[in-house]
Amino acid sequence: xxxxxxxxxxxxxxxxxxxxxxxxxxxxxxxxxxxxxxxxxxxxxxxxxxxxxxxxxxxxxxxxxxxxxxxxxxxxxxxxxxxxxxxxxxxxxxxxxxxxxxxxxxxxxxxxxxxxxxxxxxxxxxxxxxxxxxxxxxxxxxxxxxxxxxxxxxxxxxxxxxxxxxxxxxxxxxxxxxxxxxxxxxxxxxxxxxxxxxxxxxxxxxxxxxxxxxxxxxxxxxxxxxxxxxxxxxxxxxxxxxxxxxxxxxxxxxxxxxxxxxxxxxxxxxxxxxxxxxxxxxxxxxxxxxxxxxxxxxxxxxxxxxxxxxxxxxxxxxxxxxxxxxxxxxxxxxxxxxxxxxxxxxxxxxxxxxxxxxxxxxxxxxxxxxxxxxxxxxxxxxxxxxxxxxxxxxxxxxxxxxxxxxxxxxxxxxxxxxxxxxxxxxxxxxxxxxxxxxxxxxxxxxxxxxxxxxxxxx
Numbered sequence: 114x115x116x117x118x119x120x121x122x123x124x125x126x127x128x129x130x131x132x133x134x135x136x137x138x139x140x141x142x143x144x145x146x147x148x149x150x151x152x153x154x155x156x157x158x159x160x161x162x163x164x165x166x167x168x169x170x171x172x173x174x175x176x177x178x179x180x181x182x183x184x185x186x187x188x189x190x191x192x193x194x195x196x197x198x199x200x201x202x203x204x205x206x207x208x209x210x211x212x213x214x215x216x217x218x219x220x221x222x223x224x225x226x227x228x229x230x231x232x233x234x235x236x237x238x239x240x241x242x243x244x245x246x247x248x249x250x251x252x253x254x255x256x257x258x259x260x261x262x263x264x265x266x267x268x269x270x271x272x273x274x275x276x277x278x279x280x281x282x283x284x285x286x287x288x289x290x291x292x293x294x295x296x297x298x299x300x301x302x303x304x305x306x307x308x309x310x311x312x313x314x315x316x317x318x319x320x321x322x323x324x325x326x327x328x329x330x331x332x333x334x335x336x337x338x339x340x341x342x343x344x345x346x347x348x349x350x351x352x353x354x355x356x357x358x359x360x361x362x363x364x365x366x367x368x369x370x371x372x373x374x375x376x377x378x379x380x381x382x383x384x385x386x387x388x389x390x391x392x393x394x395x396x397x398x399x400x401x402x403x404x405x406x407x408x409x410x411x412x413x414x415x416x417x418x419x420x421x422x423x424x425x426x427x428x429x430x431x432x433x434x435x436x437x438x439x440x441x442x443x444x445x446x447x448x449x450x451x452x453x454x455x456x457x458x459x460x461x462x463x464x465x466x467x468x469x470x471x472x473x474x475x476x477x478x479x480x481x482x483x484x485x486x487x488x489x490x491x492x493x494x495x496x497x498x499x500x501x502x503x504x505x506x507x508x509x510x511x512x513x514x515x516x517x518x519x520x521x522x523x524x525x526x527x528x529x530x531x532x533x534x535x536x537x538x539x540x541x542x543x544x545x546x547x548x549x550x551x552x553x554x555x556x557x558x559x560x561x562x563x564x565x566x567x568x569x570x571x
Contacts, residue, residue, distance in 0.1 A: 127216050127333045129281065134272040148270040149331065151215070152279060154332050155263045156286030158223045158324045162259030163290025164317055165226045166199055167397075168233065169250045170300045170373045171313065174380055174390055176246075178308050179237070185381060187243065189521035192373045193514055194250040199257015200510030206258035206502025207265045214334030215266035222259050223325040229253040230314045230321070237310035257369075260287055261506040264465070265499045269338045273473065274412070277288050277466040280409030280502075284461060285401045291372045292398035299391055336493070338499070348497035348504070353566075356552055357464060357501060358508035363424060363545040364460030365539075366512015371453060372397045373513060374520050379447075381524060386443045396450055400458035406464025414466035417553035417571045421546055423460040427453055428542040435535045449489060467553070467571050469498040474569035 133139045134148065173191045176183055176427050183191075209218045229252035235241065264284060271279040301312045376393040379386060410419045433449030436442070438541055476494035480487040516538070523534035554563040 130325040130336045159263040159287035162256035163287045164294045166256030167291045167294050174376050191250045193517045195253040198251045198254025202258030203261035203507030206262040216332040216334045219328040225255045226321045234314040252281040261503040264502045268499045277408035277412040281405030281462040284405040288401035292394045295394035300455045345500045348500040354501045356363035358505045361505040362512035365509035368457035370513035370516025383443045396454035400454035403458030404462045407459035408466045411463040411466035416463045419463035421549040424545045426456045431539045472498045
C-alpha cells in the first residue's frame with residue numbers, strides 16, 4: 114500500500130515532484146522550510162549578480178584618476194551597455210529555469226559572473242583600449258539577467274498570500290547588491306597606495322564561487338516549474354503583460370537607471386561636491402530596503418493604489434531635481450534623488466505584487482464564465498505570472514538604458530543640462546499614473562466599453 118505523506122517528493126537531482134504551497138498543512142509541515150531555504154540561497158546569488166552588474170558605475174568614476182581619459186559620452190556608453198545586455202538576457206534567463214531547473218540554473222548563472230570580473234581585471238591592469246572596456250561593460254550584463262530567473266523560480270515556491278513578501282525580499286536582496294558595490298568598492302580600491310581598480314574585480318571572485326557551490330548543494334528544482342507552452346502563449350498575448358512591463362519601466366527602470374547614473378551625475382553636475390560620490394550608495398540602499406515594504410503595502414492596501422500614489426510621488430521628486438539643477442542646490446539635488454530611490458523601491462514591490470494578482474483574477478473570471486476547472490486555471494495563472502515576471506523584468510531593465518540615454522543626450526546637448534532629460538522622465542511618470550488608473554483603478558468611467566480590473570482589488 115502506498116503511504117501518503119506531506120513530505121515533498123524529491124527525485125534525483127533535487128527535483129521536487131510534490132509541491133502544494135496552497136495546502137496549509139503541507140506548508141506548515143515542510144513547504145515553508147524548503148521555500149525559505151531556497152529563497153535564502155537565491156538571494157545570495159542574485160545579490161552577487163547585482164554586485165557585478167552595477168560595478169562599472171563606480172569603476173567609470175575612477176578611470177580618470179588612473180590615467181584613462183574618457184568624455185561624458187564615453188562615460189555613459191560604459192553605463193548603458195551593462196543595462197542593455199542585462200535587460201536582453203532577462204528573457205532567456207527566465208526560460209532557463211523551466212529548462213534546467215532552478216537549482217542548476219542558479220549555479221550556472223552565478224558561475225558566469227566570473228567572466229566580467231576576469232575581463233575587468235585584464236582591462237585595468239594591461240592599459241586596455243576603450244573598446245575592451247566596452248566589452249567588459251557588456252559582460253557585466255550577465256549580472257542583470259540573474260534577476261528574472263531568480264524571481265521566476267521563487268514565485269513557484271510560495272503560496273499566493275506570501276508571494277508579495279517573498280518576491281519583495283528576493284528582489285530587495287538582489288537590489289541591495291547595488292548599494293553594497295557602491296559602498297565597498299570605493300573603499301577597497303583605495304586600499305594601499307593610489308587607486309587599485311584590480312581590487313574591484315578580485316574582491317568578488319571567491320564569493321561568487323561560494324554562491325555557486327551553495328546553490329548546487331542546497332537548492333531544489335520544482336517539476337511544476339517545467340515549460341507550459343500554452344501558459345506562456347497566453348501570457349504573451351495578454352495586454353496585462355505589456356501594461357505591467359510599461360509600469361515596471363517606470364519603477365525598476367528608474368531604480369537601475371538612476372543607480373548607474375547617480376555617481377556620475379554628482380561628479381558631472383556638481384564638481385565641487387564630487388566627494389559626495391562616496392554617498393551615492395545611499396540611494397540604492399534605501400531603494401532596496403523599501404522594495405519589500407512596497408510588496409507588504411500591496412498585500413494589504415492593493416498594488417494598483419500603491420503604484421499610482423508612488424508615481425505621483427516620483428513626479429514630485431523629479432520636479433525637485435529639476436529645481437535643484439537650475440539653482441545649483443546640491444542639498445536639494447541629493448535629497449530629491451533619495452526620495453526618488455525610496456519610491457522606486459516601493460513601486461518595484463507593488464508592481465511585482467500586482468502581476469500574480471492580475472492573472473489569478475483573470476483565471477477566476479474565466480472559470481465563472483466558461484465553467485473550466487478552477488484548479489487547472491489557477492495553475493496556469495501561476496505559470497503565466499512567472500513568465501510575465503521575466504518579461505516585465507527584462508523590459509523594466511531596458512528602462513535603465515533609456516534613463517541613461519536621455520541623460521547622455523541631455524548632457525551632450527547645446528546647454529549641457531539635465532533639464533531636458535528630467536522633463537522627459539516627468540512626462541513618462543504622468544503616463545504611468547494615467548495607465549495605472551485606467552486599467553486597474555477605474556471603477557465607473559467608460560467601464561461598459563472598456564472594462565478595468567478595479568473590481569478585483571489588484
